[in-house]
Amino acid sequence: MEAFLVSTGIVALAEMGDKTQLLALVLAARFRRPVPIVIAILLATAFNHGIAGALGAWLTSVVNPTVLRWALGLSFIAMAGWILIPDKIHTEGEKASKYGVFGTTLIAFFLAEMGDKTQIATIALAAKYASFYAVVMGTTFGMMIANVPAVLVGDRIAGKLPLKTIHGIAAAIFAILGVLALLNVGSKL
Numbered sequence: 001m002e003a004f005l006v007s008t009g010i011v012a013l014a015e016m017g018d019k020t021q022l023l024a025l026v027l028a029a030r031f032r033r034p035v036p037i038v039i040a041i042l043l044a045t046a047f048n049h050g051i052a053g054a055l056g057a058w059l060t061s062v063v064n065p066t067v068l069r070w071a072l073g074l075s076f077i078a079m080a081g082w083i084l085i086p087d088k089i090h091t092e093g094e095k096a097s098k099y100g101v102f103g104t105t106l107i108a109f110f111l112a113e114m115g116d117k118t119q120i121a122t123i124a125l126a127a128k129y130a131s132f133y134a135v136v137m138g139t140t141f142g143m144m145i146a147n148v149p150a151v152l153v154g155d156r157i158a159g160k161l162p163l164k165t166i167h168g169i170a171a172a173i174f175a176i177l178g179v180l181a182l183l184n185v186g187s188k189l
Helices: 002-015 019-031 034-062 065-083 100-113 117-129 132-153 163-182
Strands: none
Touching (some): 002 132, 019 100
């Protein structure tokens, strides 16, 4: 349960103001069809984070536990810094897609998540907790917590969120997890 809750919380906070949340806003404004957008976001995220979780789980089987602990600790601390850098999305020259609302959202979200903070976090969390399903479900749920309101409410609320504070909290959580991993506190490794 801890893996699910930590994964959900970290990703929900880290996702605020992230490029994929901005993408959700753009898609919602462009298509104004929230149901296929939300379903496509869910499927793209689950698939993307499933791959990331599998990579994290695989890492625990091939990397020495001490090396993995240090790599995780340092990656969580690096993630804390990365979260403090706001994302931007480029929408210039955007053309209508032949894939429709669902297909456009599915492809755009899957590609936007490649190498994104939340995908890297999913790899690290799956390696830390050695609980593939709990982490992937948690990170996917965290993405949905952040992105569904963006789709449903649109940019009316986005400008009112204290993104700097939210990013600061997420960064602090990642930093704490990094320090705890380096100190080998609560580690399953």
